[in-house]
Amino acid sequence: MFETLEKEIVKQKQFLTDVLEGLSSETKHISSKYFYDKKGDAIFQQIMHMDEYYLTDAELNIFETHKCEIAKIFSPEKEPFNLIEFGAGDGLKTKILLNELLSHDIPFDYVPIDISQNALDQLNKSLTKGMPNLSFKGIQGDYFEVLNRLKEDNGRRNVVLFLGSNIGNFTNEEALSFTSEIAEKLNAGDLFFIGVDLKKNPRKILLAYNDPTGITAEFNYNLLRRINRELGGNFNPDQFEHHPTYDPVTGECKSALLSKIEQEVEIDGHTFHFAQWEPIHTEISRKYSVKQLHTLAEKSGFKVKTDLFDSNKYFVDSIWEITSQ
Numbered sequence: 001m002f003e004t005l006e007k008e009i010v011k012q013k014q015f016l017t018d019v020l021e022g023l024s025s026e027t028k029h030i031s032s033k034y035f036y037d038k039k040g041d042a043i044f045q046q047i048m049h050m051d052e053y054y055l056t057d058a059e060l061n062i063f064e065t066h067k068c069e070i071a072k073i074f075s076p077e078k079e080p081f082n083l084i085e086f087g088a089g090d091g092l093k094t095k096i097l098l099n100e101l102l103s104h105d106i107p108f109d110y111v112p113i114d115i116s117q118n119a120l121d122q123l124n125k126s127l128t129k130g131m132p133n134l135s136f137k138g139i140q141g142d143y144f145e146v147l148n149r150l151k152e153d154n155g156r157r158n159v160v161l162f163l164g165s166n167i168g169n170f171t172n173e174e175a176l177s178f179t180s181e182i183a184e185k186l187n188a189g190d191l192f193f194i195g196v197d198l199k200k201n202p203r204k205i206l207l208a209y210n211d212p213t214g215i216t217a218e219f220n221y222n223l224l225r226r227i228n229r230e231l232g233g234n235f236n237p238d239q240f241e242h243h244p245t246y247d248p249v250t251g252e253c254k255s256a257l258l259s260k261i262e263q264e265v266e267i268d269g270h271t272f273h274f275a276q277w278e279p280i281h282t283e284i285s286r287k288y289s290v291k292q293l294h295t296l297a298e299k300s301g302f303k304v305k306t307d308l309f310d311s312n313k314y315f316v317d318s319i320w321e322i323t324s325q
């Protein structure tokens with residue numbers, strides 16, 4: 001109980017520090033990891049069900065089509081293994097795989113990791129009810145903080161899932177340092193399963209982050225509302241405009257909130273000045289080519305085992321392995 005309270009206080013302090021630091025920078029920014037509070041999780045679920053957000057359907061299509069093959073790759077002889085998922089969210093796609101593994105009596109422990117305690121609580125509830133035979137234990141935390149626990153070796157193969165093109169939220173340098181660190185922590189024979197959105201018609205990409213109904217805009221405004229709720233800020237979200245852009249040269253889809261007017265915002269006794277149309281950068285969702293993805297795998301110390309595509313080739317789930325050499 002006290003431990004939970006202490007953890008909560010540390011989390012809130014970090015949130016405040018990151019927001020104050022981000023808004024004091026020359027280019028104002030707030031990390032996309034703060035999108036996910038209870039309200040943000042609910043809005044993200046709406047996004048996943050939007051027609052414009054093709055990413056979810058594409059990855060679902062891969063899981064439905066290739067679940068049997070994936071289960072065989074993870075555990076060819078039904079050997080027990082650990083299935084660790086970074087940023088599990090509601091586990092919509094993972095549940096297809098969990099059911100497949102359970103139906104073949106393959107022994108495994110599922111470890112979903114997420115920064116959002118609310119997302120983990122919901123997942124916990126739905127797994128306990130829907131899959132009573134599943135052995136699982138959720139961990140709340142930032143990917144980077146829990147990376148160290150990967151090395152805890154119980155003699156089983158580790159399979160790390162990183163779905164939903166979450167890697168796209170990192171800059172090139174962050175992506176390389178993240179995948180390199182994972183490679184370093186894994187043992188020979190372990191696997192990294194990464195879901196990545198591919199470069200495609202720029203109009204299709206931009207529409208996924210700029211839906212006409214304004215759900216993605218609301219997801220961004222909720223970040224300001226969350227700062228008001230949890231850090232005592234006085235943002236007026238109506239005075240900001242959601243502004244996504246996509247650059248096919250860099251593959252970066254960027255979201256920003258633009259201040260519609262010159263204004264001042266107070267957070268915890270600190271005042272931030274916004275010039276008219278000044279942006280707060282909130283998210284990168286970088287798109288990759290298959291070649292760029294394979295280069296990332298090789299540079300970070302993995303060997304690409306196989307690539308699984310959806311029927312439109314919008315998305316790839318690429319399976320990388322650590323080889324002993």
Ligand SMILES: C[S@@+](CC[C@H](N)C(=O)[O-])C[C@H]1O[C@@H](n2cnc3c(N)ncnc32)[C@H](O)[C@@H]1O
Binds near residue numbers: 119162
């Ligand atoms: C875009 S959603 C994807 C959810 C799921 N993987 C999927 O493919 O549907 C991102 C998830 O990652 C979590 N997340 C974001 N940043 C994180 C971080 N730095 N550490 C841990 N979890 C994070 C969020 O809370 C959210 O549940």
